[in-house]
Amino acid sequence: MSRSKPEPVQVVKQRRDNALKALIGGIPYVQWLGIQFDRRGDELTATLPFDEKLIGNPFLPAIHGGVTSAFLEITAMIELSWSMLWEEMEKGTLDPRALDAAHLPRLPKTIDFTVDYLRSGLPRDAYARARVNRSGRRYASVHVEAWQDNRARLFAQATGHFLIPARQPLGAAPGGTAPE
Amino acid sequence: MTDPSPAQRFIEAIPHSRALGMQLEEIGDGRAVISMPYDARFIGDPATGVIAGGAVSALMDTCCGAAVMSYPGARGTATLDLRIDYMRAAKPGQRIIARAECFHATRTVAFVRATAHDEDESLPVATASGAFTMESATREGGK
Secondary structure: OOOOOOOOHHHHHHHHHHHHHHHHHOOHHHHHHOOEEEEEOOEEEEEEOOOHHHEEEOOOOEEOHHHHHHHHHHHHHHHHHHHHHHHHHHHOOOOHHHOOHHHOOOOOEEEEEEEEEOOOOOOOOEEEEEEEEEEOOOEEEEEEEEEOOOOOOEEEEEEEEEEOOOOOOOOOOOOOOOOO | OOOHHHHHHHHHOOHHHHHOOOEEEEEEOOEEEEEEOOOHHHEEEOOOOEEOHHHHHHHHHHHHHHHHHOOOOEEEOOEEEEEEEEOOOOOOOOOEEEEEEEEEEOOOEEEEEEEEEOOOOOOOOEEEEEEEEOEEHHHHHOO
């Protein structure tokens, strides 16, 4: 393919933002918990805005341990999906315009998930970032950290193993290549 | 089964458990059984309609915590760590039932294991094991 001019920044941003929106917007539980994702390049940060329905201990009050676990698991799973989506999008083998609710890449399946509760979750917004430590053809290992007021003071961390879905050429661009 | 009303009030007092529609089925002597109805809002995989792993985690955590609370002499608890293994997807449309057992407790730590299944009881949907803090009545009294 011939080398073309770099794409305008807005086009690139919009493509990436739309892909992320399609990935997250289709999951009812993510919407129900109110989790949002911020993107800087390929880096994602998840935010869980505080809400009364997230409380597990009304006397402290503290966020429910199950909410913390769910927040970490969603962050890990989205990070893993996003890293695969990103790779295909950058290679040009996937056209994000073909991504809608009916044409989403299959999500990874959680094999196991271990949460380490370091502090009680305060009634405030929580943030999380995940790192894919290993991603093979079938299995992936993902670590995730969550904090509230201070980035260095984690309130929970977790490691999970995921089964990577078989990759089908979903929304593949005709020809399957794009300008590098 | 013990009288569900005070026990159900315990669950009702937890906003998140109430939001997930959890029902306390049985509790006592370090064991708890809690169910969660199927709800389309808690779907984790839109392609299959399967409930999110996170919702199952919340059910498991609540059930394990309830089991610790019902252990003789327990006053309070918090999760230290919890590992969940997902054996299979829960059948869309079916409620999930978790059973937890606090099989050992010291004055400071409680060890818990749990299983969750849907209407098919032959293979669990998930199993869990965890360590919880134990605030015991005896320790309080000894202060």
